[in-house]
Amino acid sequence: MSLIRNIQDDGLGGIQHNAITAKIEDLVKWSRSRSSWPASFGLACCAIEMMATGAAHYDLSRFGMEVFRASPRQADIMIVAGRVSQKMAPVLRQVYDQMMEPKWVISMGVCASTGGMFNNYAIVQGVDQVVPVDVYAPGCPPTPETLIHAIETLHQLIEDGHLMKRRAESGAGANVHVQEIAAGAESIPVLIGTR
Amino acid sequence: MSIVDTIQAGDDAQQGLKPRSELTARELMREVGSVLRMSEAEAAQLGGVPVDPAEDQTMIINMGPQHPSTHGVLRLMLELRGEEVLRCKPVIGYLHTGMEKTGENLTYMQGGTNVTRMDYVSPLNNELVFSMATEKLLGIDGDIPERAVWMRMLLSELNRMSSHLLFLATNGMDIGAVSMMIYGWREREEVLRFFQKVTGLRMNHNFIRPGGVAADLPAGWRDDVLQLLDLITPRLEEYDTLMTGQPIWRERLQGVGVITAQEAIALGATGPILRSTGTAWDLRRDMPYLHYPELEFDVIVGSYGDAFDRYAIRLNEVRESMKIVRQILDRMPTGDYRIQDKKVTPPPRARIDESMEALIHHFKIFTEGFKVPEGEVYVAIESPRGEIGCYIASDGSATPYRLHVRAPSFVNIQCMPHMLRGGFIADAVAVISSVDPVLGEVDR
Amino acid sequence: MSDASAIAPDEAVPASEPPSMHGSPLTESCGQTVLHPTREQYVGVVRALLDEGYEMCVDLTATDYLLMPERAMPEGVAGARFEIVVNLLSLSARQRIRLRVQVPADDASIDSLFDLHPGTEAMEREVFDMFGIAFTNHPDLTRILMPEDWEGYPLRKDYETGTIPVQFSTDFAART
Numbered sequence: 001m002s003l004i005r006n007i008q009d010d011g012l013g014g015i016q017h018n019a020i021t022a023k024i025e026d027l028v029k030w031s032r033s034r035s036s037w038p039a040s041f042g043l044a045c046c047a048i049e050m051m052a053t054g055a056a057h058y059d060l061s062r063f064g065m066e067v068f069r070a071s072p073r074q075a076d077i078m079i080v081a082g083r084v085s086q087k088m089a090p091v092l093r094q095v096y097d098q099m100m101e102p103k104w105v106i107s108m109g110v111c112a113s114t115g116g117m118f119n120n121y122a123i124v125q126g127v128d129q130v131v132p133v134d135v136y137a138p139g140c141p142p143t144p145e146t147l148i149h150a151i152e153t154l155h156q157l158i159e160d161g162h163l164m165k166r167r168a169e170s171g172a173g174a175n176v177h178v179q180e181i182a183a184g185a186e187s188i189p190v191l192i193g194t195r
Numbered sequence: 196m197s198i199v200d201t202i203q204a205g206d207d208a209q210q211g212l213k214p215r216s217e218l219t220a221r222e223l224m225r226e227v228g229s230v231l232r233m234s235e236a237e238a239a240q241l242g243g244v245p246v247d248p249a250e251d252q253t254m255i256i257n258m259g260p261q262h263p264s265t266h267g268v269l270r271l272m273l274e275l276r277g278e279e280v281l282r283c284k285p286v287i288g289y290l291h292t293g294m295e296k297t298g299e300n301l302t303y304m305q306g307g308t309n310v311t312r313m314d315y316v317s318p319l320n321n322e323l324v325f326s327m328a329t330e331k332l333l334g335i336d337g338d339i340p341e342r343a344v345w346m347r348m349l350l351s352e353l354n355r356m357s358s359h360l361l362f363l364a365t366n367g368m369d370i371g372a373v374s375m376m377i378y379g380w381r382e383r384e385e386v387l388r389f390f391q392k393v394t395g396l397r398m399n400h401n402f403i404r405p406g407g408v409a410a411d412l413p414a415g416w417r418d419d420v421l422q423l424l425d426l427i428t429p430r431l432e433e434y435d436t437l438m439t440g441q442p443i444w445r446e447r448l449q450g451v452g453v454i455t456a457q458e459a460i461a462l463g464a465t466g467p468i469l470r471s472t473g474t475a476w477d478l479r480r481d482m483p484y485l486h487y488p489e490l491e492f493d494v495i496v497g498s499y500g501d502a503f504d505r506y507a508i509r510l511n512e513v514r515e516s517m518k519i520v521r522q523i524l525d526r527m528p529t530g531d532y533r534i535q536d537k538k539v540t541p542p543p544r545a546r547i548d549e550s551m552e553a554l555i556h557h558f559k560i561f562t563e564g565f566k567v568p569e570g571e572v573y574v575a576i577e578s579p580r581g582e583i584g585c586y587i588a589s590d591g592s593a594t595p596y597r598l599h600v601r602a603p604s605f606v607n608i609q610c611m612p613h614m615l616r617g618g619f620i621a622d623a624v625a626v627i628s629s630v631d632p633v634l635g636e637v638d639r
Numbered sequence: 640m641s642d643a644s645a646i647a648p649d650e651a652v653p654a655s656e657p658p659s660m661h662g663s664p665l666t667e668s669c670g671q672t673v674l675h676p677t678r679e680q681y682v683g684v685v686r687a688l689l690d691e692g693y694e695m696c697v698d699l700t701a702t703d704y705l706l707m708p709e710r711a712m713p714e715g716v717a718g719a720r721f722e723i724v725v726n727l728l729s730l731s732a733r734q735r736i737r738l739r740v741q742v743p744a745d746d747a748s749i750d751s752l753f754d755l756h757p758g759t760e761a762m763e764r765e766v767f768d769m770f771g772i773a774f775t776n777h778p779d780l781t782r783i784l785m786p787e788d789w790e791g792y793p794l795r796k797d798y799e800t801g802t803i804p805v806q807f808s809t810d811f812a813a814r815t
Contacts, residue, residue, distance in 0.1 A: 040263055044290055044635050045315035045398055047267070048361075052387075052397075055380030070263040085638070087786045088260065088268060088289040095261050117308065121793055121801030122293035122785075141398055288784040295769075296793055296800055331669045460694050460730070463758030474730070481733050569711065572669040573698070573726050573737060584698055586724065590707050601698040601726070609761050638784055 025161070032076070032102065033158040035064040039075030039099060041092070043082025046109040049141040050081045058144040063151060072098040077154065078131070079147075083111035084124045096131045104158070106150055107133045110140050253281060260289045264369050264624045267634030269608070271623070278619045283612040287605075290638040298598035302564025303329050306595065307401040310585070313600055314636040315399060317358040319350045320578040321600070321636075322403040327484065328574040328585040329405040332567050333539065340531040343407035348485050349420075349523045350393070350403065351576075352516040356427070357386040358579035359509045359516075362631045363434060366506060369628040370447050372438060382430060385423050392419065406540040407533025420524055424517050431513060439507065448503035452614035452626035455500060462613075463606040466581025467512070468630065471497035471504035478577035489526075492519050502629035509631075512579075538565050564593030571597075580604050580631060602636035657714060661687045663738075664713040673737045675716045681740050682750045685725070689755055693727040693736060696756035700724050701742075701766045705796040720744035721772055725752070742772055751777040769794035 042050055054060045054068065069075040072095045084092055096105070107127050110116035113136045115125030124130060134157065137150035259270035268289035274282040298309050310325040311318040330336040364379025387397040392413055394402040402409045438444045454464070456472040469476055477494040479487045495511040497504025533540045541560045542553035559565075569591040575584035581603030588597040607630055614626045658665045661684045663676035676684040685696075702722045704710060712718045719741035727736050742749050751774035752759045763774045764783040771792035774780055782789060791798055 041261060043268055045312060048315060048398065052380055052384065055384070056377045057381060057384045068263070083290065083292055085289060085291045086789075087291065091260055091289070115803075118292050118294070118297060119800075119802045119805070120293040120297050121799075122291050122296075125803055143397060288782075288786070291784040293793060293800070300800060300802075334669075461757050463695055463697060463756070465695075465697075476730055481730075482735075570668055571702075571724075572671065573724075573735070575697070575735075582697060584726070586698065586700060586726070588702050590710075596707060597702040599698075599700045599724075601700075605761060605765075606758055609758055 029159050029161050033155040036076040036104070036155070036158070037067050037069050037074065038065055038077045038079050039072045039095065040068040040070060041078050041080055041095060043080070043084065043088065044111070046081035046112070046141040049144060050079060050108065050147065053144040053147050058148065060148075060151070063148075063155065065151065072096075073100060075099055076102065077104050077106060077151075079106045079108050080112045080127045080131070080133075081108040083109075083116060083118060084127050084130070085122050086124065089124050089130050092127065093130050104134045104154055105131050106135045106137060106147075106154060108137045108147060108150070109142055110138055113138060116140060252276065258620075258623070260286075264627065266365065266627060266632055269627070269632065269634055269637075271611075271627075273615075273620070273623065275620070280615045280618055280620065280623055283615045283623075285608050285611055287608065287634070287637050290634045292635075292639060294639045295598055295600070298595055300594060302593045303405055303567060303595070304560060304564055306598065307404055308399075310598075310600060311399045311401055312635060313602060313639055314578060314580065314583065314604070314633045316361055316633050317354045317579050318399050319354040319403055320576065320583060322401060323347055323351055324574055324576045324578075324583050324585040324600070325587075326403050326405045327576065328572055328587045329567060331572045331574055332570050332587060332589050333405065334568070335406070335534055335536060335539065338534055338536075339407055340534060341528045342411075342530040343532050343534070344485050345523055345527050346408050346412060346532060347403055348487070348490075349520060349527070350390075350408075351485075352519045352523070353386055353389065353420075355579045356513050356516045356520075357383050357390075359513045360386070362509050362579075362628075363438075363506075363513075366628045366631075367438065369624050370444065372444070375434065375437065378430070378434060382427055385426055389416075389419050389423055392416070404533070404540075406536065407531070409533075411532045412527075417524055420520060424520060427513075428517060431510070435510060439510070445503065447621075447625055448501065448506060448629070450499070450501050450503075451618060451622045452502040452505075452629055453500050454610055454614055458613055459500070459610065462609045464581065464610050466577070466579070466603055466607070467505045467508045468581065468607055468610060470495065470508055472500040473498050478575060478582055482575075484574075484576055490519050490522050502625050505629045505631075509579075566591060566593050567595075573601075575601070578603060580633065580636075581607060583636075600636070600639060602639060604630075604632040604634070605637045605639075608632055608637060664715055666713045668737070671735065671737060673739055675713055675739050675741075678740060678742065678749055681723075681738070682752065682755070684738065685727070685752055685755055688727055688736065692729040692731050693734075694730060695728045696725060696752060696759050696762075697728045697735070698724075698726040699752065699759050699762040699766065701770045701772055701794075703770060703794065703796045705744075716741065721747060721770060723749055723766070723772070747771055748773040748775060750775055753777055768792070771795065 052058060054066055060066050078096060078099060080092065107113045111118060111123065112127045115123050117140070119125065127133060135150045135154045137146055139146050142150070253274050253276050255272060255274050257270065257272055260268040270286040270289065272284045272286060273280050294309055294313060298306055301309055306325055307322045310321045313321050327336065330339065360379045360383045364376045367373070367375025367379065390400065391397050393416065394400040394409070454468065454472060456474050459469045459472050460474070465476065473496060475494050475496045478484070480494055492515045495508045495515065497508055537556050541557045546553040547557055567589045569589055571586070571588040573584055573586045575582050582601070583603055584601035586597070586599040586601065587595050590596040611626065611630060615623050618626070660674055663674045663680055663684055666673050666675065674684065702724060703720065704718060704722060705720055708718065710718055721742040721744065723740045723742055725738040727738070740749065749772060751763055753763070753776065760778065761783060763777055764780065766772055767774060767780050768782040768784050769792060781787060785793065
């Protein structure tokens with residue numbers, strides 16, 4: 001049936017919209033926003049603040065997010081908390097690719113958003129060069145209130161339906177295409193910073 | 196062709212993992228305990244399949260860098276026989292930020308913002324060692340006002356408390372006492388609230404600066420600290436009861452991750468790891484800095500060198516830090532919170548409107564920075580993880596020529612292969628947690 | 640470096656020798672003792688210090704003095720491009736000592752201290768990674784902080800910081 005085939009391909013965007021399916025859509029979006037589980041990707045100082053946000057005082061559990069899933073397969077949101085170094089960038093991409101659709105990314109802190117105070121050879125200047133980002137949370141580190149605001153913004157965007165399924169052809173929405181290099185092939189020298 | 200090119204180009208330079216029968220005696224001696232010397236490319240090629248089926252079925256498995264228990268982005272390549280860990284290689288560099296290179300471009304006033312993000316769990320200690328090294332080069336280390344010194348000690352000890360509370364929380368969670376995570380963070384929030392009141396930030400404060408501290412303590416700080424101590428003291432007893440006597444806790448930590456005193460000293464380990472082996476070495480008492488000789492506190496020493504000792508040492512160090520903070524509360528002197536040398540510390544903001552000279556000094560200090568005489572110095576203090584040292588080589592300009600921070604976790608991680616040998620993977624989690632590395636300072 | 644001695648000027652006083660320890664010149668820097676062994680003397684001096692009680696090698700790092708060729712050195716010691724800085728600690732005597740060894744740019748290699756102080760393994764790897772100084776007899780001299788296939792040695796002075804120009808960023812070149 002064409003309804004089912006469209007959903008498989010395009011997610012919610014593929015439903016033939018009518019009065020009945022609109023209610024189902026709303027229900028699906030509401031439930032997604034109310035129980036999105038983060039994948040633990042804490043890297044540096046922002047990870048400490050992220051853990052503080054999950055702890056008793058600021059409590060992410062009231063947003064349904066206290067379970068930080070270790071396995072990316074079971075996670076919905078990836079909160080990139082901390083500075084991403086050149087060595088870590090492929091790992092980041094790999095973990096993002098392992099997450100199942102629908103998935104969202106919050107870039108927490110200035111180092112993840114733009115490279116932060118470390119404008120040098122070692123840090124990727126903005127994690128959106130590697131994965132598509134939905135919400136940026138500024139701060140060094142962002143206080144738990146800022147992170148909660150970012151999470152709530154994301155939840156609102158999910159609930160309003162502004163973030164639909166990303167297509168594989170467009171590089172998961174960011175026009176980022178990652179080329180796998182076969183193991184054992186000639187290593188490609190990295191020349192950033194050399195004269 | 197220089198020796199560097201030989202190493203990079205030659206095929207014999209690849210650290211292949213030969214079968215044990217082919218290892219020479221010299222190599223075996225070096226392998227005592229367990230360091231897996233194999234490059235990452237080799238390990239990737241092996242892909243976890245044993246090369247020679249006639250050999251013992253050992254498998255090289257990767258743990259991390261994205262892992263819930265590795266305390267940050269630490270990657271461990273473990274050689275396993277079944278569940279037993281034979282050799283291990285910690286692979287680091289996933290958080291390398293080029294801080295030492297960035298530090299060469301920042302003035303000494305800005306250097307604190309850089310250095311504080313290395314050990315992000317105890318940032319004030321990083322700033323303190325950097326400021327002390329700068330002051331030694333400037334020659335003003337004897338002229339820091341009393342109040343500034345005592346404030347530094349107060350903040351440093353409170354930071355030690357918050358760092359050890361984080362250790363208790365993460366250690367608890369790694370062993371399985373997940374509620375400890377919530378309790379530890381709850382206590383930490385109290386200390387961070389005090390820090391926010393004093394320094395303006397919960398973390399990465401850039402508060403301890405060359406010349407003193409950035410601002411004075413706010414009114415009512417004594418009450419805040421007393422409230423903090425009164426809150427934490429009984430709760431610490433609860434955690435002691437929750438964990439120390441508990442049979443599961445003891446089973447999981449006693450005898451796990453043992454290291455001897457000679458191994459620890461040979462590997463350069465300091466801090467709770469060295470103290471757990473029975474060596475009573477604490478820089479606050481043995482090579483004192485600031486006004487620690489005037490305070491009374493004990494140095495907690497273990498006897499078995501295992502993970503339980505390290506846990507107990509850190510728990511009791513929280514108590515000792517609270518003792519120190521109470522003494523500082525009573526003895527905090529009045530006075531300046533930073534040295535009055537106009538070339539080093541900026542003038543009070545109010546004076547900028549009145550005096551042209553103050554405005555010029557402020558401008559010069561914050562844009563060009565103050566110049567530090569040529570020389571080189573190494574200063575070390577006791578951070579919650581061990582000896583943190585700062586080596587600065589100056590060329591007489593406003594930025595350091597070479598800034599190097601001797602990070603305790605970087606050296607402590609070398610102990611891990613020796614601690615993990617012969618244990619299970621579950622013990623690996625407990626051991627990593629007991630070493631308490633902070634990857635920000637490991638990779639810098 | 641001759642020290643002033645309170646002897647009558649008509650007495651013949653031999654010029655006193657510069658202070659040294661284990662055959663290497665000794666200087667003071669901000670109240671800290673610094674030894675300057677040559678590359679050949681290096682391991683011998685560390686072994687002698689180890690026997691004397693300096694059991695722990697606290698830190699091993701390097702500096703690239705490419706932009707500071709005219710720096711203050713004790714007499715008899717010629718400054719080279721690279722300098723290995725080793726900090727040793729004696730727990731029993733509660734003393735530190737620092738060694739500064741000159742390493743020339745065209746032959747950037749030096750002996751490894753691994754056999755005396757196994758804790759230098761990671762530190763020497765970091766120096767190799769950041770400066771390109773090779774350590775002979777090191778068990779595993781590979782990059783530790785940068786990816787294994789990185790080219791270039793980041794902490795050398797002729798390696799750019801890699802700052803991407805952004806609006807209003809500080810002109811760091813103007814500072815040096």
